[in-house]
Amino acid sequence: RQSLKIGLIPADGIGKEVIPAARRVLEAIGSDIPKPEFVPLLAGWEVFVRSGTALPEETVEALRECDGALFGAVSSPSRRVTGYSSPIVALRKELDLYANVRPVISVAANPEEKPAVDLVVVRENTECLYVKQEQLVPTENGKEARATRLITERASRRIGKMAFEIALGRPRKVWLPSSLPRIIVVEILNLFARKIQQVTIIHKSNVLSVTDGLFRETIRQVPADANGRYDSVKLEEQIVDSAVYRLFREPQIYDVMVAPNLYGDIISDAAAALVGSLGLVPSVNAGDKFIMGEPVHGSAPDIEGKGIANPIAAIRSAALMIRHMGYTNGADRIDRAVDQVVREGQVLTPDLGGKSSTDDVLNAVLKKL
Ligand code: NAD
Ligand code: MN
Numbered sequence: 001r002q003s004l005k006i007g008l009i010p011a012d013g014i015g016k017e018v019i020p021a022a023r024r025v026l027e028a029i030g031s032d033i034p035k036p037e038f039v040p041l042l043a044g045w046e047v048f049v050r051s052g053t054a055l056p057e058e059t060v061e062a063l064r065e066c067d068g069a070l071f072g073a074v075s076s077p078s079r080r081v082t083g084y085s086s087p088i089v090a091l092r093k094e095l096d097l098y099a100n101v102r103p104v105i106s107v108a109a110n111p112e113e114k115p116a117v118d119l120v121v122v123r124e125n126t127e128c129l130y131v132k133q134e135q136l137v138p139t140e141n142g143k144e145a146r147a148t149r150l151i152t153e154r155a156s157r158r159i160g161k162m163a164f165e166i167a168l169g170r171p172r173k174v175w176l177p178s179s180l181p182r183i184i185v186v187e188i189l190n191l192f193a194r195k196i197q198q199v200t201i202i203h204k205s206n207v208l209s210v211t212d213g214l215f216r217e218t219i220r221q222v223p224a225d226a227n228g229r230y231d232s233v234k235l236e237e238q239i240v241d242s243a244v245y246r247l248f249r250e251p252q253i254y255d256v257m258v259a260p261n262l263y264g265d266i267i268s269d270a271a272a273a274l275v276g277s278l279g280l281v282p283s284v285n286a287g288d289k290f291i292m293g294e295p296v297h298g299s300a301p302d303i304e305g306k307g308i309a310n311p312i313a314a315i316r317s318a319a320l321m322i323r324h325m326g327y328t329n330g331a332d333r334i335d336r337a338v339d340q341v342v343r344e345g346q347v348l349t350p351d352l353g354g355k356s357s358t359d360d361v362l363n364a365v366l367k368k369l
Contacts, residue, residue: 001034001067002034002035003034003035003036003037004033004034004035004036004037004067004068004322004325005036005037005039005065005066005067006026006036006037006038006039006066006067006068006069006070006321007038007039007041007059007062007063007066007068007069007070008023008038008039008040008041008069008070009041009042009043009044009059009069009070009071009072010040010072011043011044011045011046011071011072011073011074011087011299012044012045012046012072012073012074012075012299013072013073013075013298013299013300013301013304014072014073014297014299014300014303014304014309015044015071015072015073015074015299016072017304017307017309017311017358018072018295018309018310018311018313018314018315018358019070019071019072019314021311021314021315021358021359021361021362022070022293022311022314022315022317022318023038023070023318024362024366025315025318025319025334025362025365025366025369026318026322028366028369029330029333029334029369032327032329032330032333033322033325033327033330039062039065039066041058041059041062041063041069042056042058042059043055043056043059043071043074043087043091044072044074044075044087045074045075045076045077045084045299046075048081048083048084052083053083054074054084054085054086054087054090055087055090055091059087060091060094060095063091063094063095063290064095066290067325068290068291068292068293068321068322068325069290069291069292069293069321070292070293070294070314070317070318070321071088071091071285071292071293071294072294072295072299072314073294073295073297073298073299073300074086074087074088074298074299075298075299075301088285088294091285091292092125092126092285093126095285095287095289095290095292096126096287096288096289096290097125097285097286097287097290097291097292098124098125098126098155098158098159098162098286098287099122099123099124099125099158099159099162099285099286099287100121100122100123100125100264100268100283100284100285100286101120101121101122101123101162101166101283101284101285101286101320101324102120102121102122102123102268102271102272102281102282102283102296103119103120103282103320104117104118104119104120104121104268104271104272104274104275104281105117105118105119105275106118106274106275106276107339107342107343108343109343111339111343114252116251116252116274117251117252117271117274117275118252118255119251119254119255119256119257119271120166120170120255120256120257121257121259121264121267121268121271122159122162122163122166122256122257122258122259122264123259123260123261123264123265123267123268124155124156124159124215124258124259124260124261124264125261125285126155126261127150127151127152127155127260127261128149128150128151128260128261128262129147129148129149129261129262130261130262131148131149131150133147133148133150134146134147134148135147149208149211151211151212151214151215151260152214153214153218156214156215156218156219157218157219157221157222158288159219159258160201160218160219160222160258161222161226162258162286163199163219163256163258164199164222164223164226164229164230164233164256166256167197167198167199167230167233167255167256168197168229168230168232168233169323169328170197170255170256196232197232197233197234197255197256198233198234198235198236198254198255198256199219199233199234199235199236199255199256199257199258200236200237200238200243200254200255200256200257200258201215201216201219201220201235201236201237201238201258201259202237202238202239202240202243202257202258202259202260202263202264202267203215203216203237203239203240203259203260203263204239204240204241204263206239211260212260215260216237219258220235220237223235240259240263240267243257243267244266244267244270247267247270247271247274248270248274251271251274268283268296269296272296276352277310277351277352278296278297278313278351279295279297279309279310279312279313279349279351279352280310280312280313280316280342280352281295281296281297281313281316282294282295282296282313282314282315282316282317282319282320283295283296283317283320284317284320284321284324286324291321291324291325292321293314293317293318293320293321294317295313295314295316295317296313297313307357307358307359308349308350308357308358309349309358310348310349310351310352310358310361311349311358311361311362311365312338312341312342312361312365315334315338315362315365316334316335316338318334319331319334319335319338322334333369334365334369336368337365337366337368337369338365338368340368341361341364341365341368346364347360347361347363347364348361349361
């Protein structure tokens, strides 16, 4: 590839402050990625107010010509507004971005130490209760609301494969207690002694044996059909409610968690709470042909325009986007630079207890790069 065409959709609020920072970082990493070419695009509440659509047709058309995209955040009104619907939900559908991938990784005080939280939530993005087939039915005892919960073999298989691929791509580092000398032989023996990567299927098939049963069974079949490709990955499963309990008590037991849409939505927000600030957590929406990075946070109207939004979630989303495109070196370099800035703790935005601005943090990251 000669160049990398990346759609930039800052959208609303602090999206307009953090996406330019992510752009600067991608421009700065040089030969680890093909020369990036950026395409600024519109979406969100502001453009809806101006033009009557939250996702202009030109934006979707332009994205189809791009290799990937970065999305900021939208300010969705909490009241119902006629004609408005969330552009991010529409984009996931238009571009068949069937996986929402959210790594939740804390920064250890010492680079040789295991981070307290180091996991990835892989959420199915297209079905489950989010097919929004809801009905209100009058009965003789009052109203009755019903919803369809769709789980298909096809969607479960592709999200399962995505989870195993992500597990394979995670570092195979063996962490030893830092009190022990780092004896290479021990590390190598360890590598052979156990499967280090792990996928945990999250479900409730003890109750929902048909829908969650299909999700679980289909994903259990993924490694069996993969000709040994996933032999290094241990397959676990956990009922969703106890999974959340254990996520809070002992997050270190998880590596990659794969879940149907609704459980995944809840678990990924909950997991983000484990690392301190929403301003740190990145995500990508991924399909087989397109990838869109997106910080987990929203448009943060309370700090909009003050220049103090934490750009790290957006910068890490850019790293995650290029990681999924296969540019691992570039992604590693960005993540290492960000880790250093967070670890040193000298240049932090107010959400992390610091006094620095968005630009200060961006410049600190650029300097580390
Ligand atoms: P929010 O994520 O915007 O903000 C929650 C809190 O975290 C706020 O106090 C905010 O200042 C802080 N925060 C968030 N990101 C930060 C950052 N990068 N740096 C420093 N502080 C940060 O959530 P909200 O306030 O519930 O929602 C605000 C708007 O965003 C709403 O209109 C909502 O619909 C929208 N929203 C959009 C998305 C999205 O685009 N995917 C996600 C969540 C919320
Ligand atoms: Mn959510």
